[in-house]
Amino acid sequence: MSSAMLYVLVAAGLFGIGVYGLIIAGHLLRKLFAINIMGNAIFVLMVAASAPLDGRPDAVPQALVLTGIVIAVSATAFALALMVQLYRVTGQASLEQDPDGDD
Amino acid sequence: MNLAVDMLIGAGLLVLAWQTISGRSLFRGIVLFVVFGLTMALAWARMGAPDLALAEAAIGAGVTGALMLVAFRRLVRIRPDQCAQPALRRSRLAVPVAVLAGGLVGVIGLAVVAVERDPALAGLAVTEALTDSGLGNPITGVLLLYRNLDTLLEVAVLLAAFLAARTVFGEDESRPPTPARREVPLVGALLAIIVPLTILIATHLLLAGSREPGGAFQAGAVLAASGVLLVLAGRLQPATALSAGPAFGLTLGLMLFSLVGLAVMAFGDPLLALPGLWAVYLIETAMMLSIAMTLVLLFAGASGLRRSGP
Amino acid sequence: MSASEVLASLLLLTGGLFYLAGTVGLLRFPDVYSRLHALTKADNLGLLLVCSGLSLLAGTWRAAALLATIWLLGLLAATVSAHLIARHARAHDAAGDKR
CATH class of the missing domain: 1.20.58 (Methane Monooxygenase Hydroxylase; Chain G, domain 1)
Structure with missing residues (x-):
């Protein structure tokens, strides 16, 4: 097994864990963890599966992933602001349908 | 091994x-x-x-x-x-869906790895083209010479995220009034060493970014770390009004990049074609400052910062 | 394997042992203060040993100076954060259950 294959498998595992977390998480912060883990899985996939160029991975996917990391932190920051505001307004930090509406 | x-x-x-x-x-x-x-x-x-x-x-x-x-x-x-957390939701579909999604990623990845490929044509072209541009680090080269529109929009996305977060979030009413706590003596000493050192490291990452690993984003994040420390230590206080300094810092990268990118069109070059290595350094510096400022303001949850002075 | 490589491996292994000891202490010790004690003391020494082992392996003064800087910075961060955590724990009198 080559290390590229190993990291592809790790990416698959991470993506599965992320999807699972996204589905079962109640709290929005947990959903954010899950989304970030899924993003990281795709980053690993892009770099690990790119053809190596004198020992290092191709620069083009690396540049794309670098852009992706910054976009991910921007989106996370915005999502965190949304979450705090939702909590302020409704008193809950999840998207559950709650019949009482008070917690 | x-x-x-x-x-x-x-x-x-x-x-x-x-x-x-x-x-x-x-x-x-x-x-x-x-x-x-x-x-x-x-x-x-x-x-x-x-x-x-x-x-x-x-x-x-x-x-x-x-x-x-x-x-x-x-x-x-x-x-x-x-x-008192909301409990984890029970879902019968969670495991199968997760296994399918992970399996899909794995199959795609393994298929790509297994394919016999020509050695990264785009990568080879980039490495060859960059040897005469003076940018020894192919990633910085790709970001600023080939995918410059991406990089410009990336800075725009960061700024947009900040503005959106500010709009949603409003003012942080839950913040207690300015704490009049005494600063722990050690923290002052830590800041006196760490902040100048962080600025040095950020500058190094920025300058080295053209040849070695590093670049505006890494440098901006490192610089932001020292800003976060200053906010945490109470040396910088969140301010409600957006003053000229932070506003300038926030938009500097986007403005300078767009200006230079548009200006080259007057000389017959395509949009965003950077005229030389000096422009790369100029734009990277501006981007670093903007990224650091945006990240610190996002952390502080405020529109501006003011020095808490005696 | 040359003499310096043997020495470097010894240093690295000993450093790893100190890290292990520090981590075991962090997990097993009962309260905040003794945990901090285990973490900062053992890990800083471990970092020193690992850094000196690595600079032996690298074999240049430049690498040695960089690694020494890393150790000093780690020392600084560990000192201040341990101080702040202990101070916070004492102020809240929460010693005993959680960090």
């Missing part, structure tokens, strides 16, 4: 990811997420991508972790009993 190290890191990543999403305590989840990010940085270094390792450690683990912690603290301020 080498594969064993990779396996250890891979297993660590999987366990950390699992613990992050399944642990009971939210605070613990944030800490584990930061550890996950740092392990990712190790994995990037192992994959031969030191630029990504730097970015992941500074942005993926550091900045994201700090933002999550500060959001968690805001939740705690609104209601202290954050331990």
Whole structure:
């Protein structure tokens, strides 16, 4: 097994864990963890599966992933602001349908 | 032996990811997420991508972790009993869907790895074209010479995220009035050493970014770290009004990049074709300052900062 | 394997042992203060040993100076954060259950 294959498998595992977390998480912060883990899985996939160029991975996917990391932190920051505001307004930090509406 | 190290890191990543999403305590989840990010940085270094390792450690683990912690603290301020978590939802579909999604990623990846390929044509072209541009680091080269529109829009997205967060968030009423606490003596000493050193490291990352691993994003995140420290220590206080300094800092990167990118059209060059190495350094410096300012303001949850002076 | 490589491996292994001891202490010790004690003391020494082992392996003064800087910075961060955590714990009198 080559290390590229190993990291592809790790990416698959991470993506599965992320999807699972996204589905079962109640709290929005947990959903954010899950989304970030899924993003990281795709980053690993892009770099690990790119053809190596004198020992290092191709620069083009690396540049794309670098852009992706910054976009991910921007989106996370915005999502965190949304979450705090939702909590302020409704008193809950999840998207559950709650019949009482008070917690 | 080498594969064993990779396996250890891979297993660590999987366990950390699992613990992050399944642990009971939210605070613990944030800490584990930061550890996950740092392990990712190790994995990037192992994959031969030191630029990504730097970015992941500074942005993926550091900045994201700090933002999550500060959001968690805001939740705690609104209601202290954050331990009473909404339980994990039960879903019969969760496991099959997760296995399918992970399997899909794995199959795609393994198929790509298994295909016999010509050695990265785009990568080869980039490396050849960059040798005469003076940019020894192919990633900085790709970002600023070939995907310059992406990079410009990336800075725009960061700014947009900040503005959107400000709009949604409004003023942080839950923030207690300016704490009149005494500063711990050691913290002053720490700041006196760390802040100048961080500025030095950020400058180094920026300048080295044209040849070695580094670049505006990594440098901006490192610079933001010292800003976050200053906010935490109370040396910089969140301000409600957006003053000229921070506003200038926020938009500097976007403005300068767009201006230079448009100006070259007057000389018959295509949009965003950078005229030389000096322009790369100029734009990267502006981007670094903007990124740092945006990240610090996102952390402070404020439109501006003011020095808390006597 | 040359003499310096043997020495470097010894240093690295000993450093790893100190890290192990520090981590075991962090997990097993009962309260905040003794945990901090285990973490900062053992890990800083471990970091020193690992850094000196690595600079032996690298074999250049430049690498040695960089690694020494890393150790000093780690020392600084550990000192201040341990101080702040202990101070916070004492102020809240929460010693005993969680960090």
